[in-house]
Amino acid sequence: MSTPTLDQFLSEIAQILRAKDGSKLQDFLAIEPPLPPIYKTLADELRRIYPQDKSKSLEEKCESFLPADDGPQGGSWPAFISFLVQYLSFLRDLDPSNLVSTHEKLKSLFRSLPPPSCILYHLLTVTPSASTLALSDASMGATVLATTISYSRLLARLSILLEKQPNLTNSLRLTLSSSGERLTLAESSATTIRDAFKRCLSDRPSSPSDPLSGRRSGIYHLANLALKLLSHANNLKLSEQIFHGIQSSPHPPTLRSYPASQRVTYLYHLGRYLFLTSHFHLSTLALSSAYAQCHAHAPQQRRKITTHLLLANLCLGRFATPALLSRSECAPLTPHLLPLYHALKLGDLASLRTTLALPHPTAQSLLRLRALFQVQDACDDIAFRSLARRCFLLAGFQPGPGAKQAPNFSLRDLATLVALCERRQREGFEKMARDVRERYPAQFQDEAWVEPDLRDEEDEGRGGETEAGEEPGTRPEAGGALHHRAQNALGPGPAMGDGDGDDKDGDGDRDEEPSDTDPPHGCDRDLPLRVESRLASLIHQGFLHAYLSRKHGKLVVLGAKARPAAE
Numbered sequence: 001m002s003t004p005t006l007d008q009f010l011s012e013i014a015q016i017l018r019a020k021d022g023s024k025l026q027d028f029l030a031i032e033p034p035l036p037p038i039y040k041t042l043a044d045e046l047r048r049i050y051p052q053d054k055s056k057s058l059e060e061k062c063e064s065f066l067p068a069d070d071g072p073q074g075g076s077w078p079a080f081i082s083f084l085v086q087y088l089s090f091l092r093d094l095d096p097s098n099l100v101s102t103h104e105k106l107k108s109l110f111r112s113l114p115p116p117s118c119i120l121y122h123l124l125t126v127t128p129s130a131s132t133l134a135l136s137d138a139s140m141g142a143t144v145l146a147t148t149i150s151y152s153r154l155l156a157r158l159s160i161l162l163e164k165q166p167n168l169t170n171s172l173r174l175t176l177s178s179s180g181e182r183l184t185l186a187e188s189s190a191t192t193i194r195d196a197f198k199r200c201l202s203d204r205p206s207s208p209s210d211p212l213s214g215r216r217s218g219i220y221h222l223a224n225l226a227l228k229l230l231s232h233a234n235n236l237k238l239s240e241q242i243f244h245g246i247q248s249s250p251h252p253p254t255l256r257s258y259p260a261s262q263r264v265t266y267l268y269h270l271g272r273y274l275f276l277t278s279h280f281h282l283s284t285l286a287l288s289s290a291y292a293q294c295h296a297h298a299p300q301q302r303r304k305i306t307t308h309l310l311l312a313n314l315c316l317g318r319f320a321t322p323a324l325l326s327r328s329e330c331a332p333l334t335p336h337l338l339p340l341y342h343a344l345k346l347g348d349l350a351s352l353r354t355t356l357a358l359p360h361p362t363a364q365s366l367l368r369l370r371a372l373f374q375v376q377d378a379c380d381d382i383a384f385r386s387l388a389r390r391c392f393l394l395a396g397f398q399p400g401p402g403a404k405q406a407p408n409f410s411l412r413d414l415a416t417l418v419a420l421c422e423r424r425q426r427e428g429f430e431k432m433a434r435d436v437r438e439r440y441p442a443q444f445q446d447e448a449w450v451e452p453d454l455r456d457e458e459d460e461g462r463g464g465e466t467e468a469g470e471e472p473g474t475r476p477e478a479g480g481a482l483h484h485r486a487q488n489a490l491g492p493g494p495a496m497g498d499g500d501g502d503d504k505d506g507d508g509d510r511d512e513e514p515s516d517t518d519p520p521h522g523c524d525r526d527l528p529l530r531v532e533s534r535l536a537s538l539i540h541q542g543f544l545h546a547y548l549s550r551k552h553g554k555l556v557v558l559g560a561k562a563r564p565a566a567e
Contacts, residue, residue: 003049003061005042006088010065013084017066017076017143026146029087031094032154039091046092059085080144142214145200149218152193152225159189160232190229190238197222197242201249211257219246219253220262227269234370239273264294268305275312278374283312303329310337311371315378317344336362344379347387347417350424352379357429359436384534385543388555391417408554415531528553 009028016025030039050058062084066076163186183191199215200222206213223242230239246252255263271286287309294302306329310320319341325334339362343352355362356376366372388409392398396409535555538544546557 003045005038005045006049006061007065009042010062014066014076017080020143022143022146025143026150029147031087031090031151042088043091043094046088050088050092052089052093055085055089058088062088142217145215145218148196149221149225152196152222155189155193156225156229159186159229163232184233186229186233187235187238190226190233190235193222193226193229194238194242197226198245201245201253204251211254216253217258220255220258220266224262224265224269227266227273231269231272236273236276239269243270243273260293260295264290264301264305267293268301268308271305271312272308275308275315275374276370278315278378280312280315280374280378284309284316287312299329303332306330307333307369308371311366311369311375314340315374317382319344333365336365340375340379344382344386347383347385347390349380349383349387349418349421350428352383353425354428354432357432359432381538381541381543385538387417387421388414388535388538388544392557406556406558408549408556411528411531411535411548411553411555414535414555415527418531419527 013025013028016028030036046058050061059081062081066081066084068076068078163184197219200219201216203215205211205216223246226242227239230236230242255266267286267290271283271290274280274283274286287305291302291305291309294305296302306327310330310333313320314337320330320337324330325337339355340352342348343355354360356366356372356379357363358367363372366375391414392407392409395413396407397405398407399405532548532550535544535546535548539546539548544555545559546555548554549556
């Protein structure tokens with residue numbers, strides 16, 4: 001039976017291969033709907049003449065129109081014939097209404113596609129006899145590069161679409177990685193695209209003056225598509241393999257030689273990866289470069305870059321200027337950043353921890369960005385350093401000119417401030433818990449229920465009841481001037497009970513002042529030890545240029561003669 005449409009299609013493909021026209025080959029091997037009507041006619045012919053049980057006849061048909069040609073004018077090769085049979089089978093069996101089936105057929109087609117090194121590793125394992133010819137046709141690799149990238153883009157979009165509809169993929173068998181781990185749909189597609197990327201990366205540049213010659217022009221395009229899928233799947237391990245592969249390549253591609261769109265996308269994924277792995281300084285360098293090169297009329301891309309750039313700088317203790325926050329790309333994050341900036345400046349641990357705790361809107365927003373835990377860990381250290389500095393300014397010893405004693409402050413005073421912040425933090429958590437109980441009353445049958453983490457052991461022993469204005473185990477030392485000055489410095493907070501300087505703790509007259517090594521009255525016995533341990537950690541990390549005097553219970557500031565101690 002005659003197949004005029006198929007014959008014309010194969011004849012055109014043969015002419016394209018002889019001309020080595022990659023762009024035209026990409027146009028002819030289209031798979032993304034809506035397809036021109038001629039492709040529907042071609043699919044009907046294939047269903048009628050070459051059904052699924054006649055794949056061998058279809059392959060012979062392709063070989064008759066695309067004979068192998070080793071001459072300089074180019075021609076087909078066995079790997080391409082295998083791919084073309086897969087492509088025609090894809091058109092014949094395509095059902096746009098079944099996304100899962102379409103995804104599996106597309107991935108199978110992509111794996112059989114001759115990649116920039118003429119064939120994918122998966123095809124080489126299936127057809128070992130064609131591997132030698134495929135690898136020897138390196139000159140034809142660039143011809144199919146545009147088609148490879150086109151299929152990769154469609155595969156990435158379809159994978160993300162299916163990941164968002166798990167009801168369609170429940171029956172889909174998960175792919176296993178080389179190490180035996182189960183891969184999600186996005187990870188499996190990223191692995192498939194990464195194989196093509198590795199073939200591009202292994203190609204050697206034809207000349208130093210033309211770094212984008214041949215197959216190397218697709219390195220960063222394919223890498224960005226794979227990184228997009230891995231970012232969606234939150235797979236840092238496979239992302240690291242791509243970054244490491246580029247850096248360790250015998251002929252590493254120079255990023256500045258590639259188009260701006262590929263440079264910006266790659267730098268964004270690199271900066272985001274460095275942020276998620278807590279390399280905040282390196283992350284700011286990559287993201288700053290991406291932001292500087294990003295087009296001004298690309299608001300969505302600039303917003304993504306700016307979001308992680310602001311968070312990376314926040315983790316380093318750097319605050320954005322009002323001019324930067326006024327830009328449109330910063331608008332979604334600005335309402336969440338300003339309270340954090342204020343808490344870090346004051347060393348307000350209570351406000352900071354309450355803001356970064358679920359179900360606070362700021363914590364929910366950062367959790368959606370997968371940045372909550374990084375911000376929590378980094379900002380808590382910065383806030384504690386600010387609190388130590390505020391303690392020094394409020395109650396520390398600042399010697400005058402010519403004094404021999406170094407500036408210092410008492411660890412007991414800092415413990416008092418920490419106790420104050422921890423009490424305000426507990427009260428903030430209890431308020432959030434009450435709000436949650438009021439919002440979801442059906443989930444809390446017992447009205448007297450309180451989250452165990454929000455109660456002291458002493459509260460539990462007393463059945464959760466305390467006297468008005470007093471909470472056991474958390475009240476700072478009454479009558480201390482530091483307590484009132486700290487209240488003013490940290491801003492308004494929940495009522496702290498009586499603390500006007502009178503003796504209301506039942507201690508009677510005290511003949512001796514407590515030493516700096518004693519814990520503040522009403523605080524946990526281990527609080528000074530926790531404060532000392534935290535300061536030692538900050539000193540080790542370089543946040544404080546000081547040393548601890550355990551004998552006198554003080555933190556001594558170093559280098560005050562070269563630089564003012566209050567800075």
